[in-house]
Amino acid sequence: MVRARRADEVGLDRIPMFSDGVFAIAITLLVLPLTDARITEGRVGQDLAELSPRIFTFALSFVVIGRYWMVHHRIFDRFDRADRRLMVLNLAYLFGIAFLPFPTSVLGGHGSSTPAVVLYATNLLWIGCASAAIWWYGSSGGRLTRDEVTPQGARATLAHSVAAPLALLPSIPLAFLSPTLAMYSWLLIVPVSFAADRLFPDEAV
Amino acid sequence: MVRARRADEVGLDRIPMFSDGVFAIAITLLVLPLTDARITEGRVGQDLAELSPRIFTFALSFVVIGRYWMVHHRIFDRFDRADRRLMVLNLAYLFGIAFLPFPTSVLGGHGSSTPAVVLYATNLLWIGCASAAIWWYGSSGGRLTRDEVTPQGARATLAHSVAAPLALLPSIPLAFLSPTLAMYSWLLIVPVSFAADRLFPDEAV
Amino acid sequence: MVRARRADEVGLDRIPMFSDGVFAIAITLLVLPLTDARITEGRVGQDLAELSPRIFTFALSFVVIGRYWMVHHRIFDRFDRADRRLMVLNLAYLFGIAFLPFPTSVLGGHGSSTPAVVLYATNLLWIGCASAAIWWYGSSGGRLTRDEVTPQGARATLAHSVAAPLALLPSIPLAFLSPTLAMYSWLLIVPVSFAADRLFPDEAV
């Protein structure tokens, strides 16, 4: 069952490993705006309470990166080879992951402003679109996928990867009406992702 | 002995590797409050002496993360497959690891205050409970464990994973009486972990 | 086909993995000057606009590291063993990667100055030369390469690794005439890399 490699094929292993490195670092750098926060002697409790918006955005970004990581994992579980275009698409994806600590920091400091909300939502949309593009490129015509992936399974993985970006989309127009309302609308990610996973169940690979 | 994969099973390898990335980064970020410290020309010695509480909390967090890493290692050595719920539990675990540099930094600056001690101990408890939950979920009914894991071996791993959180528990009420005493009580981790490892010896897997 | 190992041969696997770690961290640290930026309440939009040079240099460095990572990947895909000299050359290479966040930060703050541009271009040249040296050392006389690598394939990989440094070279004299013009000249990386990949196609390994 060993196929001859096409000339532009490359080793698959380093791509998810390199991506995991970027994921792990980005997820950990999110804590830095908290670590740098100034806490005054004698009012540690109040200062911690004032940091709660930053703690909330840390948790939010952690959950979002965690969800994206799980989808990325699922996608690369279904590939058994890679080529150079996949590497470029994956770098575009990681650009979004590596950039996320910046919008997270702006949002933690200025959650009530329209540009902060739009910047954050745009960043998340970028990652979601790159994720869908990676799967679409690798799965169309079975270009890079394992033999076990059925058309139905491919549709399921596509649904999982577009769920989060779709749930984020409404927040961008909403941010011009009410930034606070827009932020609450991000909680849509949880039911929409859950529904996508239920409606389009994974198949074993 | 190759079993058919269940539909929701996922590749096991990326989970401990991704976790190791988060561990490695969190353990290394702990040094940043030290690196950022201002040292004045001509009194380098005194300034270093004044940094000793920060050096102590760096060492403390390093030892705690090191212990948790060893237990995490032991748990995943005993699994031979993974599913999506395990990934979610593991992300909850890593949330605690990635967050730890923040309580460490607060504690290093304000060790004598009740909220700093409670925040730090709560963070450690979170990780400990997530660790026990990962093992409990994966081992109950042999859901994800290797065939070689005996009921006795499973109990041993559970004991190892609950030892550290149990030793930390008393420090939270103590912090309201005396934050300093509460911090000393953390040293209980060393004898309690040692006792757990002795009383419940590992079995080969 | 198992050869006896020469006495100074070392395991190959840890070198690309360690390199990927350094890549992943350097690519992620690039965001820190953005995260540290001060955003003032009530003028979030304008402050974000003023950060655009920093966002541009983040994107530029990300693209450059991404390109270098792809070439590094290609080089190590073609090796099947390693020795101590290769490790030293690779550390010289990683020195350049780990250093890059510093010129990126200087450039983001002072793009219009000659020293900032020269520093950045020199750093990129260092990495490019180290990359070419790694390939030249490992491929000459088939020292570390797989049997499948033909002389033509070796030439192609050499061309890919020198493309980016060659495209950067003109920017150093240009920086003394016009730093802005020198920065625009970096965009030469895109067509020159593309041309190198087209003129010297990879062969399957």
Add this chain to the structure above:
Amino acid sequence: MVRARRADEVGLDRIPMFSDGVFAIAITLLVLPLTDARITEGRVGQDLAELSPRIFTFALSFVVIGRYWMVHHRIFDRFDRADRRLMVLNLAYLFGIAFLPFPTSVLGGHGSSTPAVVLYATNLLWIGCASAAIWWYGSSGGRLTRDEVTPQGARATLAHSVAAPLALLPSIPLAFLSPTLAMYSWLLIVPVSFAADRLFPDEAV
């Protein structure tokens, strides 16, 4: 040739991988004091020149970590199993690696002071001693080593791991006479390491 595992044996793979993560991050964090440096408009050149001690200490620490990484690599290439004591020794080793950005930062700012030099040299000695302890523990009586490791090869690896700490030792008393002289004495690492590698050549494993 499959041996039965002893009860306290653990998987070997995650230890060097976790260590590489800590190495990669520590080596990359060394750049942060440079990234944070304040550069004033209109005197970028002079400010960069004033940063040269920090650039020198960055390069020094990079070379030292690089040397230690190569020795660590050699040691773990010679092991084929691991136990819990090895994990604890390795964590003690990584404590020194993760701590190094702090002495590096102090030294970069205050190289001419005795405490800065002593702190830095002590940190390097700690890593060197832990490295020798890891090898001594794992190789004595062939506890964890591959069958191919001869007594002569074991002596060679011990010599490689003690070379750097031995070369650093004189700098601690010297720092009380002249911190500058003590720093120059660190350059002894290069000839001493080179001599150790020549006098005690590696054997293939």
